Amino acid sequence: MSFVLWGSAAFLVLLVLAILLYILANGWESLSWEFLTQPPRDQMTKGGISTPLVGTIQLVIVSISFALPVGVATGLFFAEYSSGGIFTNGLRLAIRCLAGVPSVVFGLFGLSLFVVLMKFGSCLLSAGLTLACLALPLIVTASEQAFLAVPKEYRDGSYALGATKWQTIYKVVLPAAMPTIVTGAILSIGRVAGETAPIIFTGAAFFTPGFATSLFDEVMALPYHILVLATAGTHITETRPIQYGTVLVLLVLVLGVSFVGVYLRNRFRKTSRV
Amino acid sequence: MKNDKIPAIIIQTISSLGILVMVFILFFLIKEGIPVLSETTIGDLLGGRYWYPTEEPPVFGMLPLLLGSISVTLLSSLLALPVSLLVAIFVAEVAPNWMHDVMKPVLELLGFFPSIILGFLGMVLIAPRLQETFMLITGLNMLNASILLGIMVIPIVSSLAEEALSSVPRELRDASYALGATRWETIVKVVVPYALPGIQSGALLGIMRGMGETMVVLMVAGGAAIIPVSIFDPVRPLTSTIAAEMGETPVGSSHYHALFFAGLLLLIITLAINLASIWIEKRGRLERS
Numbered sequence: 001m002s003f004v005l006w007g008s009a010a011f012l013v014l015l016v017l018a019i020l021l022y023i024l025a026n027g028w029e030s031l032s033w034e035f036l037t038q039p040p041r042d043q044m045t046k047g048g049i050s051t052p053l054v055g056t057i058q059l060v061i062v063s064i065s066f067a068l069p070v071g072v073a074t075g076l077f078f079a080e081y082s083s084g085g086i087f088t089n090g091l092r093l094a095i096r097c098l099a100g101v102p103s104v105v106f107g108l109f110g111l112s113l114f115v116v117l118m119k120f121g122s123c124l125l126s127a128g129l130t131l132a133c134l135a136l137p138l139i140v141t142a143s144e145q146a147f148l149a150v151p152k153e154y155r156d157g158s159y160a161l162g163a164t165k166w167q168t169i170y171k172v173v174l175p176a177a178m179p180t181i182v183t184g185a186i187l188s189i190g191r192v193a194g195e196t197a198p199i200i201f202t203g204a205a206f207f208t209p210g211f212a213t214s215l216f217d218e219v220m221a222l223p224y225h226i227l228v229l230a231t232a233g234t235h236i237t238e239t240r241p242i243q244y245g246t247v248l249v250l251l252v253l254v255l256g257v258s259f260v261g262v263y264l265r266n267r268f269r270k271t272s273r274v
Numbered sequence: 275m276k277n278d279k280i281p282a283i284i285i286q287t288i289s290s291l292g293i294l295v296m297v298f299i300l301f302f303l304i305k306e307g308i309p310v311l312s313e314t315t316i317g318d319l320l321g322g323r324y325w326y327p328t329e330e331p332p333v334f335g336m337l338p339l340l341l342g343s344i345s346v347t348l349l350s351s352l353l354a355l356p357v358s359l360l361v362a363i364f365v366a367e368v369a370p371n372w373m374h375d376v377m378k379p380v381l382e383l384l385g386f387f388p389s390i391i392l393g394f395l396g397m398v399l400i401a402p403r404l405q406e407t408f409m410l411i412t413g414l415n416m417l418n419a420s421i422l423l424g425i426m427v428i429p430i431v432s433s434l435a436e437e438a439l440s441s442v443p444r445e446l447r448d449a450s451y452a453l454g455a456t457r458w459e460t461i462v463k464v465v466v467p468y469a470l471p472g473i474q475s476g477a478l479l480g481i482m483r484g485m486g487e488t489m490v491v492l493m494v495a496g497g498a499a500i501i502p503v504s505i506f507d508p509v510r511p512l513t514s515t516i517a518a519e520m521g522e523t524p525v526g527s528s529h530y531h532a533l534f535f536a537g538l539l540l541l542i543i544t545l546a547i548n549l550a551s552i553w554i555e556k557r558g559r560l561e562r563s
Binding site: 001002004005006008009011012013015016019022023069070073074076077078080081087090091093094095096097098100101102103104105106107108109111112113116133136140164165166169170190191193194195196197200201223226227230231240243247250251254255258259262 | 525
């Protein structure tokens with residue numbers, strides 16, 4: 001029977017390796033310094049992916065700028081201020097439900113609230129805010145765990161010296177929890193960078209002549225670039241090498257960021273076991 | 275001590291944004307989705323077999339979309355859940371330590387894969403193979419989408435199931451061995467049943483993720499709004515319908531409202547599965563303590 005178990009594990013490992021090797025093999029030839037620094041040309045059959053790359057980075061910055069403060073505050077509330085009453089339970093349920101909302105529903109929400117109702121239009125801000133809502137549950141969970149992991153002795157020592165609750169949180173608990181919180185943020189960055197559905201109707205554009213210079217400009221983005229080149233473009237077969245190259249760049253970006261996060265998380269887990 | 279209340283109030287206020295976002299999502303989907311009911315009845319909407327939103331007058335039958343979502347989710351779960359459980363049992367019970375250090379990163383890595391990349395692979399790699407092997411008109415169909423969705427779902431279900439299995443107390447295993455059971459008997463008759471609520475709740479979360487996945491099905495499921503009869507039929511789940519059609523729909527038109535209603539339907543289904551998973555987890559914990 002253990003043959004079946006070993007077999008399924010081996011199957012999974014081989015599957016993942018095969019996927020990685022396939023993408024690497026097909027995307028490698030498109031990679032070059034020009035590919036990363038030049039914008040697309042000639043109806044995207046030539047040139048590079050600088051505009052989508054920068055667009056993805058901008059989306060990440062905007063979304064994390066909103067999600068991080070709110071997420072950390074919520075995690076702090078759960079860890080330090082909550083009294084287990086109806087507000088806490090309701091908030092927990094809401095965060096848990098948010099974590100399960102399909103990404104395209106976030107897109108609909110962003111469209112109706114940010115693009116239409118608040119009249120931001122389809123832009124970096126709308127897409128970033130939509131992605132922030134998506135990232136929120138991840139950051140809340142990571143923050144709460146980070147705060148709970150701070151040893152009780154740290155707080156006791158602070159109170160013994162006469163500090164108030166907020167002083168203790170601000171000067172002792174928050175700095176101690178910060179590495180883990182940053183790790184959670186890094187993992188969310190990986191998630192946000194790879195999302196397509198929330199940005200399709202809230203800010204992503206098929207083509208922009210330059211980088212977005214204001215929050216109200218539209219942006220190109222790596223995942224959306226892959227989508228349009230592969231399904232909606234006018235030169236699907238000619239741009240195939242560029243599609244593979246974009247896939248490789250996005251994969252390296254997401255996996256690179258995520259594994260930095262995992263490495264940091266494992267390191268902090270070890271050092272906090274003092 | 276008045277000073278210390280102000281940070282508490284600020285923190286609590288900022289935290290309530292979480293509830294606000296969730297409530298607003300429901301509110302906006304309902305607000306923009308309900309108007310479609312002025313054009314068609316809910317029976318026609320949910321049970322209608324034809325989805326022709328751009329005709330004059332538009333026909334909004336969501337049954338093919340719904341069945342598309344359900345069939346893809348079901349087939350992918352059929353493929354992924356057994357594999358996930360086997361992998362979880364392997365990691366929790368059978369794997370030596372060095373294998374842990376291989377399996378955990380592999381599962382995490384698979385979990386980090388953006389869905390658009392898996393969808394792309396389905397288009398360029400799996401579709402042509404399916405087309406050749408089974409002599410099909412197109413390789414973009416339910417089976418293709420289910421395979422990829424299954425791959426996406428495996429890390430989620432595996433890690434949750436593995437957590438559930440690992441938290442089975444040692445004493446139960448020891449007692450089983452003391453009674454003369456083999457390792458496999460212990461796993462099947464003691465460990466898995468004890469971990470069942472966690473495993474079930476993990477499986478439900480995987481199913482929920484499958485229902486809500488957009489990019490994979492958009493690129494690979496075929497896009498034909500028909501009621502599927504075979505696994506080689508192209509389908510058009512709710513998610514890809516919304517993603518594909520919203521871009522070309524005028525804001526405020528009946529098509530717009532119909533798509534929001536589809537989103538509402540999707541949200542209600544995934545929320546229901548999520549709540550079911552929470553309930554099973556809670557009930558399991560109560561029984562254990």
